[in-house]
Amino acid sequence: xxxxxxxxxxxxxxxxxxxxxxxxxxxxxxxxxxxxxxxxxxxxxxxxxxxxxxxxxxxxxxxxxxxxxxxxxxxxxxxxxxxxxxxxxxxxxxxxxxxxxxxxxxxxxxxxx
Amino acid sequence: xxxxxxxxxxxxxxxxxxxxxxxxxxxxxxxxxxxxxxxxxxxxxxxxxxxxxxxxxxxxxxxxxxxxxxxxxxxxxxxxxxxxxxxxxxxxxxxxxxxxxxxxxxxxxxxxx
Numbered sequence: 001x002x003x004x005x006x007x008x009x010x011x012x013x014x015x016x017x018x019x020x021x022x023x024x025x026x027x028x029x030x031x032x033x034x035x036x037x038x039x040x041x042x043x044x045x046x047x048x049x050x051x052x053x054x055x056x057x058x059x060x061x062x063x064x065x066x067x068x069x070x071x072x073x074x075x076x077x078x079x080x081x082x083x084x085x086x087x088x089x090x091x092x093x094x095x096x097x098x099x100x101x102x103x104x105x106x107x108x109x110x111x112x113x
Numbered sequence: 114x115x116x117x118x119x120x121x122x123x124x125x126x127x128x129x130x131x132x133x134x135x136x137x138x139x140x141x142x143x144x145x146x147x148x149x150x151x152x153x154x155x156x157x158x159x160x161x162x163x164x165x166x167x168x169x170x171x172x173x174x175x176x177x178x179x180x181x182x183x184x185x186x187x188x189x190x191x192x193x194x195x196x197x198x199x200x201x202x203x204x205x206x207x208x209x210x211x212x213x214x215x216x217x218x219x220x221x222x223x224x225x226x
Contacts, residue, residue: 004156031212033212033213035214035216041218042216042217042218042219043157043202043214043216044216045213045214045215048212048213056213059213091156091157093156093212095212101159101162102147102159102212102214103159104149104156104157104158105156106154106155106156107155107156
């Protein structure tokens, strides 16, 4: 069974540009999460989808970040316009219904120059 | 704000020795704790978890201890192997947190032959 996959693995963009990260959760997992780790800091929660609905987006840093999960399958996280402080590794994770083990993807490293 | 932290940023051990990684948490309302292992270039991988109604749980070569009195969590790895070299994160979930994990900063475990 395929795990959580994320694309791209690494993206280098200039300040002010737009980047879209994609996450494909494990098939059948209703819960999808985005986390990120900026340089030298802890991994922090961004938001949580249950199927296509946003359950909790309290961790989204500002309105430059937009997450979607149309159809309740894969999810995208768009950063527009990107700023230097957005650099870091963005992790996606998924789990089955209810509280269960989170399975993380390998992360998408974002570098904003 | 409430957070989960780690006492030691780096731990070096000899192959075959036992390793102990410690974590302090501040949210007494948290009821679920997890240890994750992250190898270079990969996402966090679940190791072991424990609920607040327990004080000890054992897995294969790993044991997690929870001391709610002093809000302390530890991960013990028996007979540490080179493959155990990684960054270890503790994480907590508040009651009803639906896997909205709060991560600690991480401890790097370096295993020497």
